[in-house]
Amino acid sequence: MTHSTKPVGRTLVFGALTAAFYTGFFAYGDTIAAHFAQGSLWAAGPIATVFAVSYLHGEFASNLWATLGISAVRKHERTTVTATKRPAQRPTLHA
Amino acid sequence: MDMLALDPTKFIDLNTMSIVFLFLVGFIGGLVSGFIGSGGAFVLTPGMMSLGVPGTVAVASNMCHKFPKALVGAIKRFRYGQVDVKMGLIMAVSAIVGVQVGIKVQQIVLAMWGQAGSDLYVSLSFVLVLVFVGGYVMKDAIHCARSGGEEETTALARRLQTIELWPMISFPRSGLRISLWFTLPVGFATGLLAATIAVGGFVGVPGMIYVLGVPGLMASATELVVAFVMGLGGSVNWAMHGMVDIRLVLIILGGSLLGVQLGAIGTTYVRPHMIKMVMATIMLIVAVSRGLALPTYLVKLGFMELPDATISLLKNVSFASMCLALLTGAVIILGSMWAGRKAQVAAS
Numbered sequence A: 001m002t003h004s005t006k007p008v009g010r011t012l013v014f015g016a017l018t019a020a021f022y023t024g025f026f027a028y029g030d031t032i033a034a035h036f037a038q039g040s041l042w043a044a045g046p047i048a049t050v051f052a053v054s055y056l057h058g059e060f061a062s063n064l065w066a067t068l069g070i071s072a073v074r075k076h077e078r079t080t081v082t083a084t085k086r087p088a089q090r091p092t093l094h095a
Numbered sequence B: 001m002d003m004l005a006l007d008p009t010k011f012i013d014l015n016t017m018s019i020v021f022l023f024l025v026g027f028i029g030g031l032v033s034g035f036i037g038s039g040g041a042f043v044l045t046p047g048m049m050s051l052g053v054p055g056t057v058a059v060a061s062n063m064c065h066k067f068p069k070a071l072v073g074a075i076k077r078f079r080y081g082q083v084d085v086k087m088g089l090i091m092a093v094s095a096i097v098g099v100q101v102g103i104k105v106q107q108i109v110l111a112m113w114g115q116a117g118s119d120l121y122v123s124l125s126f127v128l129v130l131v132f133v134g135g136y137v138m139k140d141a142i143h144c145a146r147s148g149g150e151e152e153t154t155a156l157a158r159r160l161q162t163i164e165l166w167p168m169i170s171f172p173r174s175g176l177r178i179s180l181w182f183t184l185p186v187g188f189a190t191g192l193l194a195a196t197i198a199v200g201g202f203v204g205v206p207g208m209i210y211v212l213g214v215p216g217l218m219a220s221a222t223e224l225v226v227a228f229v230m231g232l233g234g235s236v237n238w239a240m241h242g243m244v245d246i247r248l249v250l251i252i253l254g255g256s257l258l259g260v261q262l263g264a265i266g267t268t269y270v271r272p273h274m275i276k277m278v279m280a281t282i283m284l285i286v287a288v289s290r291g292l293a294l295p296t297y298l299v300k301l302g303f304m305e306l307p308d309a310t311i312s313l314l315k316n317v318s319f320a321s322m323c324l325a326l327l328t329g330a331v332i333i334l335g336s337m338w339a340g341r342k343a344q345v346a347a348s
Helices: A008-027 A029-036 A040-067 B016-036 B041-050 B055-079 B085-146 B155-162 B180-197 B201-212 B216-240 B246-266 B273-300 B308-347
Strands: B168-171 B176-179
Touching: A008 A029, A008 A040, A008 B246, A029 A040, A029 B246, A040 B055, A040 B216, A040 B246, B016 B041, B016 B055, B016 B216, B016 B246, B016 B273, B016 B308, B041 B055, B041 B308, B055 B216, B055 B246, B085 B168, B085 B180, B085 B201, B085 B216, B085 B273, B155 B176, B155 B201, B168 B180, B176 B180, B180 B201, B180 B216, B201 B216, B201 B273, B216 B273, B246 B308, B273 B308
Parallel strands: none
Antiparallel strands: B168 B176
């Protein structure tokens, strides 16, 4: 566990941004959903929306767990099998 | 914005109960996905349908929530050095081909035996694949646990890695070098299963571990890359047909982005064999759940007769056991995280 300071500020900022995004969206939820359901180029709507939420809410969630003291532990280094070595150069004919 | 009415045949009215249900299933599904690389989808689609969402909208909305969740989980686990991006992208490309073939097979089954036949095919695939693969993963997880949590590369993977079949590809992250011709079938099978039972990871992760020799921790994280690529492609396709209910997607994402990060953090608290243990447990319970659904389809096809009350009971027990699978996975993850944290506090 890291002993760095907890990201309270970032949690609050991204929490507020996420809350504002969700509030704004659901104020017109049915209308927006109806527009996005027209298909064709409107497909960009839901895709762009989920990318925006991934960033805002994703950052909020990440900072929230860190603020609550739940962070990754680097207790063991990754153990992987050793790659098989590429065979030596192909045999060449030294005539 | 001009006023446009929401089509009531495609989009349900949201109430507090349905919002809470979707948020919670999203959170638990996210937790499991962050930990084992997949999961949640098998409960979310039938869960949405039980709220009255039509099947296609449920599948489309589920997929549209899946790829951003996978993206966030993949980024998180990449920071922990657990993602093999190169392996993920190669797997994803072959998985896309598998998805297309899987859809064609589904269409043929649907044309030949109708909806009940298609449902029976899906459930049979679920049971056969999950019992066989889940049983193998469970056996390996128990073996790992007994040998102090050490993972071993399977004899099959070691053998395949020694076969010099052009083109050979190095995966430094996973610490292996293997022919492309052995990588492609694993991705293809992942896509085929994703198109059939919507959870390709149940074959993708064990395939990477046991066939290619990718460490379990790395395989479960790399599966998130595969899920992102496949989910993005599928979501664009569904969205172009206007089948995504963005309201449902945002509610599920609200829970799942919290869950997926917690699940990803959880992988650093536990020994790698716990990932196999959770995956196998979920797979075997889901297999039982789908096994309970089989008689319903056999009745519809006229192969057997059962009273309506029994069919209804089987349906409910089947759905409940699917929820149980997800909950059990979540409890094991949180429990092992708790134990890992306690051990860490005691050590420091």
